[in-house]
Amino acid sequence: MSIENQDVEIMIALKGGDATAFEKILKKYEKPIINYIYRFIGDRAEAEDITQEVFLRVYKSKDSYKPTAKFSTWLYKIATNLCIDYKRKINRDAIGYSGTELSNKLKDTTSSNPVESSLEREQLEEIIKISLSSLPENQRIALTLKVYENKSYQEISEILGCSVSAVESLIFRARQNLKEKLSFLKQ
Amino acid sequence: MSLNRLNCEKIKRKLSAYIDGEINIPKKDIISNHIEKCHICKGELSVLIKQNDLLREIKNIEPSLGFRTGLWEKIKEWERLKQENEEAIKKTRLKWLLPVSAFGVIAFFVIFAFTLLIPLAYGFSSVKKHEPIYFVVNAFSSLHQKNILAPINLINYCNNCCKALCKCYQSKTNKGCICGGCENEHKN
Amino acid sequence: MNIKTKIAIISLAVGILSFLNLFGVEKAVLAILLGYIALKEVSSEQKKANKLAFGGIILGIVYIVFLVTIFILKGSKIIELFTKIK
Numbered sequence: 095m096s097i098e099n100q101d102v103e104i105m106i107a108l109k110g111g112d113a114t115a116f117e118k119i120l121k122k123y124e125k126p127i128i129n130y131i132y133r134f135i136g137d138r139a140e141a142e143d144i145t146q147e148v149f150l151r152v153y154k155s156k157d158s159y160k161p162t163a164k165f166s167t168w169l170y171k172i173a174t175n176l177c178i179d180y181k182r183k184i185n186r187d188a189i190g191y192s193g194t195e196l197s198n199k200l201k202d203t204t205s206s207n208p209v210e211s212s213l214e215r216e217q218l219e220e221i222i223k224i225s226l227s228s229l230p231e232n233q234r235i236a237l238t239l240k241v242y243e244n245k246s247y248q249e250i251s252e253i254l255g256c257s258v259s260a261v262e263s264l265i266f267r268a269r270q271n272l273k274e275k276l277s278f279l280k281q
Numbered sequence: 282m283s284l285n286r287l288n289c290e291k292i293k294r295k296l297s298a299y300i301d302g303e304i305n306i307p308k309k310d311i312i313s314n315h316i317e318k319c320h321i322c323k324g325e326l327s328v329l330i331k332q333n334d335l336l337r338e339i340k341n342i343e344p345s346l347g348f349r350t351g352l353w354e355k356i357k358e359w360e361r362l363k364q365e366n367e368e369a370i371k372k373t374r375l376k377w378l379l380p381v382s383a384f385g386v387i388a389f390f391v392i393f394a395f396t397l398l399i400p401l402a403y404g405f406s407s408v409k410k411h412e413p414i415y416f417v418v419n420a421f422s423s424l425h426q427k428n429i430l431a432p433i434n435l436i437n438y439c440n441n442c443c444k445a446l447c448k449c450y451q452s453k454t455n456k457g458c459i460c461g462g463c464e465n466e467h468k469n
Numbered sequence: 470m471n472i473k474t475k476i477a478i479i480s481l482a483v484g485i486l487s488f489l490n491l492f493g494v495e496k497a498v499l500a501i502l503l504g505y506i507a508l509k510e511v512s513s514e515q516k517k518a519n520k521l522a523f524g525g526i527i528l529g530i531v532y533i534v535f536l537v538t539i540f541i542l543k544g545s546k547i548i549e550l551f552t553k554i555k
Contacts, residue, residue, distance in 0.1 A: 120349065128348075129341050142345060146352045153356050219339050226336075240301055241336050247303045266297040272332060363511045369519055370508055378526065382501045385533040389494055392540045399551060431493030435536060438492070439543035446550040453554060460550060 101165030108156045116153060123166070124149075126243060127173050133238050134177045136223050144180060148173045163252065170243070170253045174235055181231065225275040233268035236261055288315065292322050300329055396442045397424075475506060494536055500529035 107115040127148055132141035151172055163171075226234060235254060239245045245253070247261045254261065292315050298304050299312050316323050426434040447460035486495050504526035508519060 120352075124344055124348070125341065128344050132342055133339060138342060141342075142348055142351075145344070146348070146355055149352055150355050150359065154359065215338075222336060222339055237336075241333060242339075247298075247301070262298050262303065265301070266294060269297050269329060269332065272336075273328065276332060276335065359511065362513065362515060366508075366511050366515055366519070369515070373523065375505075375508065378501070378505065378530075382498070382530055382533060385530070385537055386494065386498055388537050389533060389540065392537070392544055393491075396540075396544070396547060399547065426490060426492075432535065432539060435492040435539055436543070439540070439547065442547055443543075443550060446547065446554060450550065450554045459553065460546075 102161040105156070105159050105161065105165060108153075109159060116156075119152065120149060123169060127169065130170070130238060130243055131173055131177055133223075133226065133242055134174075134234065135180060136227055140180065144173070144176050147176055151176075164249070167249055167252045170239070170245070170249075174253055177235075178231065221276075225272055228275065229268055229271055233264050233271065236264040237268040237272075240265055289319060289322055292316075292319075293325055296322070296326055296329055300326070300333060396439070399442070399446065472510070479503060492536060494533060497529040497532040497536075500525045504529070 101119075104115045104118050108119070124145070128141055128145040131144050131148075132138060135141060135144070148169070152169065226238070229237070232254065236250055239250045239253065240247075247258045247265075250261045251258045292312055295304060295308070295312060299309065304312065316326055424438060426437075428434050428437065443460040447458055450459060451457065482499065486499065489495050504522040504524075507522040507525075510518075512518065
């Protein structure tokens with residue numbers, strides 16, 4: 095049974111009232127979703143809250159669930175929409191740096207030695223997070239889904255509701271933007 | 282050469298999709314061949330690959346210990362509210378609501394259509410040639426609503442219907458007003 | 470269908486109805502429908518919201534009954550005239 099069919103089977107079981115089915119979904123998608131959301135918004139506690147909200151919505155719609163789209167696509171769509179809503183609510187980027195602030199912060203955290211110690215590793219993560227959060231929303235979503243969740247362009251286009259070529263262009267531009275910001279790390 | 286530069290530009294645009302494995306086989310071969318020969322594009326490719334690897338440096342996080350319990354608490358809360366709501370609605374016998382109101386609305390529209398069509402029907406079966414037009418106009422003009430309170434507009438409309446029928450009666454039988462409303466009009 | 474879609478549909482319906490003027494029955498119908506939709510939603514503000522919803526529904530029904538009553542009372546006179554013409 096392919097992965098898609100497995101998911102649909104679980105949802106149908108959940109619809110029928112099988113409580114363990116929901117645990118199966120949690121076990122499978124808990125970590126990927128929380129990491130996806132964490133990489134998007136950058137705040138760990140909020141990421142957990144939003145993830146709980148995502149699965150709560152899955153649970154709420156168990157009665158009306160129709161297996162029209164791939165289950166993971168639907169799940170990621172919910173997660174993406176909630177992330178976007180969260181961002182709109184706080185009305186600024188999670189880390190909230192403008193262009194000049196960004197380059198200053200990058201200068202501060204740059205070390206000339208290659209990353210070895212855990213402190214520097216943390217700094218590196220911080221830099222990457224800052225650079226990612228400076229990307230425009232759609233580019234960030236598309237790149238995150240590709241690099242971290244390893245979704246195909248087709249799936250990303252379904253999650254974002256745009257064409258495959260639009261996804262390709264988003265990811266291309268995201269990488270170009272990041273190239274400039276991460277260029278100091280070129281070794 | 283300018284032709285090579287044009288090629289390089291095109292290839293660079295496709296490198297992103299290339300490392301994602303989203304290029305179909307024929308194009309993939311063309312790009313692979315080009316990269317072997319062109320050191321600029323080769324460099325570009327290695328930068329992209331390094332960038333990709335660098336991005337993946339962000340470690341995965343684990344859900345905290347309280348995550349699942351928190352989630353189940355939220356689910357239980359929602360279930361409780363849902364149950365509460367269903368009980369509150371059941372108490373009021375809500376399932377009668379829609380049929381009763383639908384019946385009321387249909388009755389309203391039936392009666393309304395009846396009152397609208399009568400002057401028309403009698404307009405046509407009445408006396409002279411230009412008369413039907415008078416009655417048709419009268420039927421629709423009796424719909425005009427001068428008052429801000431909707432029920433009063435309805436009462437006025439019903440009165441106008443009576444007047445229209447009365448006029449019809451008068452022209453047919455050449456007798457006086459029977460509705461009681463035409464006299465007021467004459468007085469005015 | 471989430472809450473945003475529902476409110477959007479309501480907006481569209483009211484926009485279309487603003488062209489109509491049927492002695493207020495269109496508003497009564499809308500009140501009943503909206504109240505019904507509101508009752509089906511589950512939220513933490515349930516008790517207050519349900520009271521409001523019931524208020525709207527009851528007002529809608531009362532108004533429709535009121536209109537139909539007026540119509541029947543006046544209608545009897547209209548039928549009287551009608552039969553006389555015949």
